[in-house]
Amino acid sequence: MNNKQLDSIIDKYHDQPGGLIGLLEETQGLLGYLPEYVLRAISEKTGRPLADVYGVATFYRAFSLKPRGRHLALICLGTACHVRGAPRIVEEFEKHLGVKAGETTKDKEFTVETVNCLGACALGPTVVVDGRYYSHVSRRKVREIIAQTKRGQETGDPAADRRLVPMEASCPACGQSLMDGKHPTEGRPSISLEFLSDGGGGRLHLSSLYGSPVAEWEPAPPPSSPVSAVVLCCPHCGKEFESRSLCAECGADMALLRIHGGFHLEICTVPACRGRLLSLIPTPAEKRT
Amino acid sequence: MIQLTINGLSTSVEEGSTILEAARFLGFPIPTLCHLDGLTPSGNCRLCVVEIGEGERARLVSSCTYRAEPGLKVRTSSERVVKARRMIIELLLASCPQSKVIQDLASAHGVRRQRFRQEYEDCILCGRCVRMCEEQMMAKAIGFRGRGERRSIGTPFDVQSDVCRLCGGCLYVCPACQLRCTYTEPEKAVCGGCANIAPPCIEKEQFSDLMCYMDPCVACEIQKDQ
Ligand code: FES
């Protein structure tokens, strides 16, 4: 990373209170980790004491001061996963890769780290490799996960891919299922929604596998909308999906769908944005009247 | 002015003062460890617990950080407080038994034993040194690092800090620290207090124990034992 890049990131966060975390996040996004010289440069340029910058960078598990490998395996050791045998999963990873948790293999392929709860306790033991969630991981599955990661995440048959969590979505307003068997994506019924934009409307088919980026627009959204949000509504009752939060990636409204099992899924309303959020916290109870 | 009652005595204190200040004003002793006049209170050690409220709603709070409220009823040595305090001291003893300050606290409060796994930590993470460095010495050369079990205090990257002036303030205010003295690795030194005055430890051969101003120096005592 050159100084200009760092400067522009610093400028972006400079006058935000609490901007340090965003600043470190973005820097790490560029470099993969936070080298000492960068932390020193950040402290110098922002005028924050180095002890503060270092304190924040070491406090959060998401930051790494050591170079990480090409693939990052996060193994959950939170309470729920722990009681379901996560320590043995860690052991298994350590055995197969020949490194200890927190270390990177010699060939710089894999970094194994442990985290304390990924917020998906019901699916535990949970492992995340390169952003993909693997649920109910057993010792046997570990070898498979490693092999699969090495082969590349995108190859292979997604329907048989047990790393992906299948979801059943319904409309929070009318309660009807949004699953569309007539338009399968990745071998499973898709989640089908209606969209409206300046240039007309159509259907949006989302993959029902959480973690999959597949989204098919029918017809393709008008050229203006990659940047502007569209309106997403239920094909049955026609109600626009409520927005409870803003997309972490682009700041647009997120549409809230109900997921079978008392969860909810939020998807970004900007077509070009991949922002999706599966929340395994039970859906806030419907407003009682 | 705010009216409150401490151990049945009513008093009034200025707005913004803490329970600790109010109690000290009345002369009720409350033991403290991480609190130091001149530094912002941080509520790290919990030794200064007092009980507030009444009946069911009574609860323990750290008096060094709790601001006086109108009508507050405070008890500084109820049974519950004394019990909690002794437990805290016991836990401190479990982690840092060699500290003179903690030993004195234990004896003053009649704590004679310690029922937990014995550790020999050289830091109880009270944060006095961090606040001293930042607030009084305007340096912020040391800070908290990591989290949870791995939380520690030190300089960034564990190398001598550019902004440290070797004032020794951190060592001076530390209730536990005789062992944190890094005389064995001078290049990593956090404080250098001893090197500033007379370096009894660093050039140990040429000095007798008697010349050490830390009396007794725990670092030396431990070496002697081994
Ligand atoms: S404990 Fe593993 S996801 Fe919560």
Ligand code: FES
């Ligand atoms: S003195 Fe109040 S918490 Fe330490």
